[in-house]
Amino acid sequence: VLANEQVIDGKDERTGQPVIQKTMEQWFFAMTKYADELLSFEGIDWPDPIRIMQTNWIGRSEGADVAFTTEHGDQIEVFTTRPDTLWGATFMVLAPEHPLVESLTTDEQRDAVTAYQNETARRSEIERMEAEAEKTGVFTGGYAINPVNDERIPVWIADYVLLTYGSGAIMAVPAHDERDFEFARQFDLPVAPVIHPAGQDPLQEPGMEASYVGPGVIVNSGPIDGVATNTEKGRKNPSVAATIDWLEERSLGREAINYRLRDWLISRQRFWGSPTPMIFRDSGAVEAVPDEDLPVLLPEDVDFKAGAGNPLNHHDAFVHTVDSEGEPARRETDTLDTFMCSSWYQLRYLSPDLDSAAFDPEEAAYWLPVDVYTGGAEHATMHLLYTRFFTKAMRDLGLYDDAADAMRHHGRDPAGVFDEPMLMYRSQGQILGEERAGDRIVVDGARDEGHVVASSVRVDPTATEGDGLVVGEIVRRTETVLQVRTERETVTVEVPGSATVDIPAIPGDNDVNQLKHHLEIQRMSKSRGNVVDPDDLVTQYGADTVRTYLMFAYEWQKGGPWDSRGIVGARRFLDDVWKLGTIEYAAGEVSQETIASLRRLVHQARSKVDRDMAAFKWNTAVATLMGLRNELQAIARDASVSPEAWSEAIETLLLLLAPIAPFVTEEIWHRRGGESSVHQQAWPVADAELAREVSVTMVVQVNGKVRDRLEVDAAIDEATATRLALASEKVQGYVEGGEPKKVIARPPKLVNIVI
Structure with missing residues (x-):
């Protein structure tokens, strides 16, 4: 069983085997019951892009359910956001899997319909939903009756209609829906305009070049002719509201809300995962595993080669169990989606060794909800949505009741505490692979049917055309096959085991795996050969250097390409901090002005780093500390401040740097005689008066x-700033003694004189 994302062009992305879709009996969570609550982000601080992605994924649509009737008397219910265009429906489209396709299909169309159904079964839902894909479909031969005008319209099947969305059937209004319009033109189906565009001539058909979706007046629609229409959703659109009322008065339809969100499929037909704790009795009834028998554990002696499919199916000791009455029964072998575990793992962290409950209510009462949570934006519509649902479902099942009682006991109001899992969420950016030039190589060998079989490969950055059979840069390497870009073409070079490989920069015997190919700035991947292993960097530079560089080099929420040369700067910074923190400072000729300047810088750094830490702006926080480092280096040379001012500055530097470089700051702290740990000290607080310029x-x-540019008092008022600006000799040359038209003063930073 594959996920939609694992199906490419109807085939398994790994094996290339054809994939078909089958209906299976599986386990779901009723997530759609929480759709409206999941659309509310009240009380949580989550980035707008994540909110928008979740909102779009849930896909709340307002409209109406309307029933069309087949010629056999069966009803085809459709949900539409535009019931006001019902009079423009000229055909219907069903999902190929729709249960009424069988009865609608005539004998003349049966072979074509069956062939199309088989073809659709080999495509994933993602492929079927691609907007740019060519529209395909087959006429069933059957017809349905439009309930608003009793017109007989043809019924088609097409893969862009999904059985899992809505009712698996749509009414097609090609005059006012782009997808329906393309389908109608593809198969020469009628188009019937029912909106007169605002401020334009009436739509003429034949002759329409595109569908019209916009404001105007309803026409050709009987009881709602002349009603204004706009682009608002649901009843905010007058023509939609009027149509819903008309349909409900005549029992032809009803107001409805539909969601793109589906219930959460939690079944997985594989070994890895938490076993689904359900038991099938011989009577056909299903019961949950009793609490005292939880958790159900995976067997450790499973045979992965025992047969096709889930290996648990072939493990008799796991499958065969007894029900609550001691009668023989069969255990469910589907395991749970791994997102199940990650949806509540933060709760297990509260008390990981507790074996009597999922979490300790006292710990939950103290810690929940999670204050700050970070992760990748790619989890927006999976993990982050699932954990929100899980939290709300657990709340409604009463699993937080004991924690709520504990909160009340300690004087904390539990209202709303268990509505959301995390109060603040921030997405981190991604560090991309570094751009790298490929080795320039000289290849000798023989040409063989469009490619070159190498006898020798030599790396030579200075090689020129003519130095060998092929001379150029390696732009790609797949095991022993190279793509080499020469001055005229890209040549495929095969490097057999018998070929010699010479890489002067790498001592000893060389092989093809040591050749470097060109890398673009792109996502890190083993297959691309651009992965940077942090363990190697820690070994070479130390953990603090790696941490400091990662925090300094990138905006945390954006990321960027790796720069192997930049990490050296972070190492130099920490070396400087080490020297400053461990020197024996002795004051020379002390300057009160320098002391005031240093203290001002220290308290500005406290304020700036504090704000940046809270705002996830690690890069600017490190930059501020580098600026403080620079000032301290200058002072260390001339020894112009008192020992007290020096110690205050060094301690501030260490305390502010500690979250970023925890090991080196701890070591320096102790070498300076600091008590306890640097990480247990109070966070430095800025004095606004001392920090004032x-x-x-x-x-x-x-x-x-x-x-x-004028040096002025930081507290300068508007009148003084204006007077000084107008008195400037450089400005006088432009004013030429006249009165300016306007003076815009923004003290103390700017005065703009308009003449």
Whole structure:
């Protein structure tokens, strides 16, 4: 059993074997019951992109359910967001798997319909939903009656309609739906306009070049002719509201809400995963494994070669069990989706050794909900949505009741605490592979049917065309086959085991696996050969250097390409911190002005780093600490501050750097005689008065162009800033003694004079 994402062009992405879809009996969670609650993000601080992705995934649509009737008397219920266009429906489309396809199909169309159904079964839902795919379909030969005008319209099947969405049937209004319009043109089906576009001539058919979706007035629609229509959803659109009322008055339809979200399929037909704790009795009834028998454990002696499919099916000791009455029964062999475990793992962290419950209520009362959670945006519609659902379902099952009682006992109000799993969520960016030039090689050998079989390969950065049979850069390597870009073409070079490989930069015997191919900036992947192993970096530079570089080099929520040269700067920074923190400082000629300046910088650093840490701006936090490092290096050379001011600055540097470089700061802290751990000290608090700048550089502009810069008091008022700007000699040359039209003062940073 494969996921949709594992099916490419109707085949298993790994084996290339054809894939077909079959209906299976599996286990689901009723996640759709929580659709509306999952659409609310009240009380949580999650990024807009994640909210938007979840909102779109849930896909709440407002409209109406309407029943069409086949010529055999069967009803085909459709959900539509535009019931006001019912009078423009000229055909219907069912999912190929729809149960009424069999009765609708005529003998003349049966072979074509069956062939199309078989073809569709080999495509994944993702492939079927591709907007750019060519529209395909087959006429069933059957017809249905439109309930609003009793017109007889043909019924088709097409793969872009899914049985798992809505009712698996749609009414097609090609004049006002792009997909329906393309389908109608593909199969020469009628198009009937029912909206007169606002401010335009009436739509003429034949002659329409595209569907019209926009505001206007309803036409050709009997009881709702002349009603205004707009692009709002549901009853906010007057024509939709009028149609719903008309349908309900006549029992032809009803107002409805539909969701793109489906119930969560938790069954997996594989060994790895938590066993589904359900038992099938001989009577056909299903019962849950009793609590005292949980958890159900996977057998450790499973034979993965015992037969096809899930190996648990062939493990008799696991499959055969007894029911609650001691009678023989069969255990469910489907395992659970692994997202099941990750949906509540944060709760198990509260008390991982507790064997009497999932978590300790006292611990939950203290810690929940999670304050800050980080992860990848790719989990937006899976893990992050599942864990929100899990939290709400557990709340409704009463699994937090004991924790809520504990909270009340400790004076904490549990209202709303168990509605969401995490209060704040932030997505981290991704570190991409570094761009790298491939080795320039000289290949000798023989040409053989369009490629070259090498007898020797030599790396030579200075080689030129003519130095060998093939000279160029390796742009790709797949095991022993190279793609070499020469000045004129790209040549395929096969390097057999008998060929010699010479890489002067690598001592000893060389082989083809040591040749480097060109790498673009792209996602890291073993197959691309651009993975950077952090363990290797830690061995070479130390954990603190790696941590500091990762936090400094990238905006945390954006990421970027790896730069193997940049990590050296982080190492130099920590080396400097080590020297500053371990030197024996002795004051020379002390300057009160320098002390004030240093203390101001120290308290500015405290304020800036504190804000940046809370905002996940590690890169600018490190940059601030590097600036403090620079100032301390200068002071260390001239010894111009008191020992007290020096110690305050060094301790601040260590405390602010500790979360980023925990090991080196701990070592320096102890070498300086610090008590306990640096990580157990109070976080430095900035004094706003000490951090306040005494003077700042004020930019003076004339008509938006910089004409002067003045050093002014940081507390300068608007009148003084204006007076000083107008008195500037550089500005006087532009004003030429006249009165400016306007002066825009934004002290202490800017004054703009308009002349």
